Amino acid sequence: MKTLQMTSSDRTTFLTSRFFGRLPCSTVDAILEDARLSTFKEHDILFHQGDSIVDVFFVLSGLIRLYRVGKDGRQADVAVFSKGEMFADNTMYLGRATASAEAAEASVIARFDSAKLRQLAAADPDVAQAFIEHLCHRGKMTEDLLAQDRLLTATQRVASYILSHCPNGTATSFSFRLPFQKSVLAGKLGLAPEALSRAFSTLRRSGVIVKGRIIEIHDRLALERF
Amino acid sequence: MKTLQMTSSDRTTFLTSRFFGRLPCSTVDAILEDARLSTFKEHDILFHQGDSIVDVFFVLSGLIRLYRVGKDGRQADVAVFSKGEMFADNTMYLGRATASAEAAEASVIARFDSAKLRQLAAADPDVAQAFIEHLCHRGKMTEDLLAQDRLLTATQRVASYILSHCPNGTATSFSFRLPFQKSVLAGKLGLAPEALSRAFSTLRRSGVIVKGRIIEIHDRLALERF
DNA sequence: TCTAGCTATTGACCAAGATCAACTTACCGA
DNA sequence: TCGGTAAGTTGATCTTGGTCAATAGCTAGA
Numbered sequence: 347m348k349t350l351q352m353t354s355s356d357r358t359t360f361l362t363s364r365f366f367g368r369l370p371c372s373t374v375d376a377i378l379e380d381a382r383l384s385t386f387k388e389h390d391i392l393f394h395q396g397d398s399i400v401d402v403f404f405v406l407s408g409l410i411r412l413y414r415v416g417k418d419g420r421q422a423d424v425a426v427f428s429k430g431e432m433f434a435d436n437t438m439y440l441g442r443a444t445a446s447a448e449a450a451e452a453s454v455i456a457r458f459d460s461a462k463l464r465q466l467a468a469a470d471p472d473v474a475q476a477f478i479e480h481l482c483h484r485g486k487m488t489e490d491l492l493a494q495d496r497l498l499t500a501t502q503r504v505a506s507y508i509l510s511h512c513p514n515g516t517a518t519s520f521s522f523r524l525p526f527q528k529s530v531l532a533g534k535l536g537l538a539p540e541a542l543s544r545a546f547s548t549l550r551r552s553g554v555i556v557k558g559r560i561i562e563i564h565d566r567l568a569l570e571r572f
Numbered sequence: 573m574k575t576l577q578m579t580s581s582d583r584t585t586f587l588t589s590r591f592f593g594r595l596p597c598s599t600v601d602a603i604l605e606d607a608r609l610s611t612f613k614e615h616d617i618l619f620h621q622g623d624s625i626v627d628v629f630f631v632l633s634g635l636i637r638l639y640r641v642g643k644d645g646r647q648a649d650v651a652v653f654s655k656g657e658m659f660a661d662n663t664m665y666l667g668r669a670t671a672s673a674e675a676a677e678a679s680v681i682a683r684f685d686s687a688k689l690r691q692l693a694a695a696d697p698d699v700a701q702a703f704i705e706h707l708c709h710r711g712k713m714t715e716d717l718l719a720q721d722r723l724l725t726a727t728q729r730v731a732s733y734i735l736s737h738c739p740n741g742t743a744t745s746f747s748f749r750l751p752f753q754k755s756v757l758a759g760k761l762g763l764a765p766e767a768l769s770r771a772f773s774t775l776r777r778s779g780v781i782v783k784g785r786i787i788e789i790h791d792r793l794a795l796e797r798f
Numbered sequence: 799t800c801t802a803g804c805t806a807t808t809g810a811c812c813a814a815g816a817t818c819a820a821c822t823t824a825c826c827g828a
Numbered sequence: 829t830c831g832g833t834a835a836g837t838t839g840a841t842c843t844t845g846g847t848c849a850a851t852a853g854c855t856a857g858a
Contacts, residue, residue, distance in 0.1 A: 414719040422722035424715050436708040444712050445719070467704065471693075474700035478693065481707035482662040486670050488714045489650050493640040493671070495721050496648035496762050500845065528806070536722050541845055543807050558806095558854080726815070754836070767815055769837050784824080 350383040350454065356406050360456075363404070363430040365480050369472055377466065377473075381456045392447035392455065399437035401457040405429050408453025409526050411533060412445040423533035425488065426450070428525060432480060438464055450530050495536050503535045504545040505572035508554065512566060519553075521562040528559075576609035576680065582632050586682075589630070589656040591706045595698055603692065603699075607682045618673040618681065625663035627683040631655050634679025635752050637759060638671040649759035651714065652676070654751060658706060664690055676756050721762050729761045730771040731798035734780065738792060745779075747788040754785075 357378070360366045366374050383406065386392065393399055395414055403410070405427050412425040412433065424445050427433045437443055438460045449455075467474040494503050511522045524531060532542040546556050552572070553565035563569060583604070586592045592600050609632065612618065619625055621640055629636070631653050638651040638659065650671050653659045663669055664686045675681075693700040720729050737748045750757060758768040772782050778798070779791035789795060 414723060416723035420723060422719050424718055424722075436711055439705045439708045440712060444715055468697045468701065471695070471697070471700065474697065474704065475694065477704050478700065478707065479665045481704065481711060482665045485662055485707060485711040485714060486666060488711060488718060489670055492650050492714060492718045492721065492762075493648050495718065496650075497640060497642035497646060499843090536718075538846055539806070540808080540847080544845085547807080725813095764816055765836070766817085766838080770815085773837080 350385060352378070352381060352383055352456075356383070356454075356456070359406055359430050360404070363432070364483065365404075365432045365435075365476050368476055368479070373466075373470060373472060377458060377463070380458055380462055382458075383454060383456050386449040386453045386455060388449055388452050390449045392449070393434070393443050395443055395446045397443045398441060399434055399443050400460050402432060402435045402438060402460055402463055403447070404432045404456040404458070406454040406456055408455075409450040409530065410447055410453060410455070411450045411530065412447050413533070414445050421533075422536070424491075425484075426526070426530060426534045435463075435477065435480065436484075438467075438477075450526060491534075491536065500535075500537050500541045501545040501548045502572045503537070504542065505549060505552075505569045507531070507535060508549075508561060508563060509566070509569055511561075512563070518566045519562075519564045520566070521560055524559040524561060576611060578604070578607060578609055578682075582609070582680075582682070585632055585656055586630070589658070590709065591630075591658045591661075591702050594702055594705070599692075599696060599698060603684060603689070606684055606688055608684075609680060609682050612675040612679045612681060614675055614678050616675045618675065619660070619669050621669055621672045623669045624667060625660055625669050626686050628658065628661045628664060628686055628689055629673070630658045630682040630684070632680040632682055634681075635676040635756065636673055636679060636681070637676045637756065638673050639759070640671050647759075648762070650717075651710075652752070652756060652760045661689075661703065661706065662710075664693075664703075676752060717760075717762070726761070726763050726767045727771040727774045728798045729763070730768065731775060731778075731795045733757070733761065734775075734787060734789060735792070735795055737787075738789070744792045745788075745790045746792070747786055750785040750787060 360374060360378060361371075366377070369377075381404075386408070392403065392410065407429050410427045410433060411423050412427070413421045413423045415421055425433070434443065434447065463473075467477055494506065498506065513520055528542055529539045532539045535542065537545070546554065549569070549572075550556075552568040553563060554569065555562040555564065586600060586604060587597075592603070595603075607630075612634070618629065618636065633655050636653045636659060637649050638653070639647045639649045641647055651659070660669065660673065689699075693703055720732065724732065739746055754768055755765045758765045761768065763771070772780065775795070775798075776782075778794040779789060780795065781788040781790065
């Protein structure tokens with residue numbers, strides 16, 4: 347882990363993010379003054395489930411996965427965060443990490459002091475609002491995963507994920523590049539990597555072609571029928 | 573649905589709840605002035621997934637389940653709320669219901685105007701903090717369910733639920749009464765009712781005896797081994 | 799260019815839980 | 829007290845996805 351200086355590109359990442367983007371620049375500046383940047387190598391652990399956490403984290407680049415560990419050592423992902431996303435903000439109030447955090451790729455992470463942010467949230471309604479909105483959104487993402495796990499088959503979950511990357515408009519074919527390894531997508535969707543692979547294989551008959559990280563959809567309507 | 577007056581017992585329910593309990597009485601009084609109470613019969617729908625919601629809801633008595641509906645009409649519970657719990661507060665900021673709400677038992681529900689609560693949260697840091705803490709807690713509950721679904725078998729999930737009702741202390745045997753029908757517990761744990769029944773049957777060999785809604789645990793340590 | 803290691807795919811097998819059906823138990827109202 | 833209905837249990841079968849192993853493909857470094 348190495349300490350870094352913030353670049354103007356980093357600053358842009360903050361300003362265009364969900365949390366910071368709705369705050370006045372002066373407030374953002376005040377918060378960013380306190381930012382401490384670190385790099386993490388792939389597989390580095392940021393914190394463990396149950397740890398006392400005194401920081402809030404933000405992804406400047408790379409990928410972070412949150413996971414819980416079962417008694418038998420197996421891991422289950424509960425969230426994945428990419429560039430521009432804040433995480434572990436719930437620990438400002440819960441105090442302890444609800445899951446472990448690991449860098450799924452080499453990452454640059456900014457950290458902010460929880461106590462200072464709590465004070466700022468108490469003093470500035472805009473900051474409190476930003477947290478409330480962020481937590482509402484985060485909660486919906488988790489609820490989405492729970493509902494999908496409970497309602498959909500593996501293939502339907504993959505189809506749904508693909509459709510969520512469909513550009514707006516009426517195009518029936520499109521392609522996109524997976525922003526991470528397939529094993530990370532498998533974890534996010536609550537599947538074993540083999541099951542993800544089989545789901546892609548099943549979707550091949552519905553016009554989904556996988557070339558490494560590139561996913562080509564030849565018939566969007568066929569996907570929507572899953 | 574019938575409109576009701578608030579009783580002193582209702583007021584106590586508010587004051588001892590997670591959300592209201594941490595607020596000054598003057599703030600609680602201001603919020604409760606706006607409360608509108610209604611009764612719902614079992615199976616009454618409060619709102620549907622996707623509805624525009626302009627209220628925040630609170631359970632004074634009874635039981636509310638939030639569920640999502642799949643394309644095939646199947647339902648998956650994503651949360652269950654009992655007396656003293658607030659729900660659909662995320663719609664203050666998301667605007668639309670992320671799930672449908674149904675009374676799982678005859679219920680008395682208080683409703684509060686979202687716009688007024690948003691204004692109050694913007695004006696009063698204590699109210700904003702109460703929402704933030706409530707959303708953090710709520711998010712952890714959802715993450716708990718997601719992680720359990722992904723990590724545990726049906727029997728382990730039931731064992732875990734039972735252990736969460738274990739009184740503090742060193743007693744190795746105890747009993748408690750399920751606060752709702754078993755079919756509601758099944759939904760909450762993401763199981764078919766038959767699967768819940770089989771899990772209880774499996775746990776019989778580990779000292780768990782089911783008598784209607786009464787669950788008797790004869791060997792807590794055996795349960796902890798699941 | 800080649801080799802080693804990592805990622806992903808495919809095959810085979812097995813376990814868990816859903817689904818459907820039938821039966822039992824419990825509760826409520828007449 | 830009796831009958832009807834709802835809740836819960838149990839059996840059988842099927843589907844889905846996990847696990848383990850082997851293989852293929854891809855990438856990076858020498």
